[in-house]
Amino acid sequence: MLPVTIRNYARRDFTDLISLQALCFPPPFPSELWWNERQLAEHVTRFPEGALCAEIDGTIVGSMTALRRTLHRTEKHDWATVTDDGYIRNHEPEGDTIYVVDICVAPAFRKFGLGKWLLQSMYETVVHLDCLRLLGGGRMPGYVHSIGRLTPEQYVEQVAIGEIIDPVITFLLRCGRLPVGIVPNYIDDEQSANYAVLMEWRNPFKKEREKWNIFG
Template identity: 70%
Template sequence: MFKQLKVTDGHRMLTLTIRTYELEDFENLIALQAECFPPPFPSDLWWNLDQLTEHVSRFPEGALCAEIDGRIVGSMTALRVAMEDEMSHTWASVTDDGYIRNHDSEGDTIYVVDLCVAPQYRKLGIGKWLMQSMYETVVHLGCRRLLGGGRMPGYGEYADKLEPWQYIDRVSTGELYDPVITFMLRCGRLPIGIVAGYLEDEQSAHYAALMEWRNPFKVER
């Protein structure tokens, strides 16, 4: 994939390039992860060279980066899977701990592994454009949907008052705001379930909302 468009935060108008990332981008992608997930986030959970090599060799269509003025300011990674029991998986199991060696070239689901945008570029809509680009990949490959677990970092504040599905319902109606789930809703993804123990994530009480976008050109049988 390679495309260019203009993005703005209301003050600046910048040229954004979204393209497939490659071997020569690896060091910059790791630096982006460090910028997006600083300490106390453990550095051993940033992308490593072996993981990135698997991404570009197994499923290059799912390895996207966003670039402004020659700098990588965002990335999104996915793999293709066939989901048997979508409600009983973890991020580690469905993504092979981020190595995607379980990528299935015949799978009907594009599953999101990771999405990140450099903090100083987050008001330009780059995350939404990366998501839109992955929707285009879903359509291009004739897959049924895009799927992924969404962290619920706002849930921790309500965990003693609301069940996870109640929290998601209130976020979905706009009664509550969640920095991740609200973003996904604005991108056109819809919640189809709650997965317990998805990540070691105290802010989300270890839950994730399973968020789906269906290919509107794929007729369900």
């Protein structure tokens, strides 16, 4: 048992956050895609409520970043467009959706439930800010074993009913997120064949008639 603190990250944490990214996304993942200080400065300035980290014994071992948007079914939907390449300069202070930009946990701490606690903390932010939902595109890295045998939709359905375990989608399902659509060309990700599954957590205090999904 270790005491864990979930808090908003700040400028003093930037070096540690970049080091965390290096741990979570080692080569061959390109280092230029790790957070940089300019991106992190935008996070803590534009939407500090969406800049979370998990700290154990003074060390940052997990982080989660989000922004607010009001999304429309007809607009282009990929990670770079929705998140402004991670700079979140398109953050909308009155947006109805909290959109997940990134979540990561240091490999040595991935059995501690920190990803779940980071998400739970962001759910509380959704409720506190009276947003409709938390939304984000989930990688489907296990799909690499089913390409050509299952469509992305069939793969996600198999994961949802427990026939297939996917490292990311199964985790998100266990955290209360539900799939609302498949997005092609979401991010350059060979394992997922560049697909992502949009996964939603709805604010339970908002009316069901406000339900949204990309299929209309």
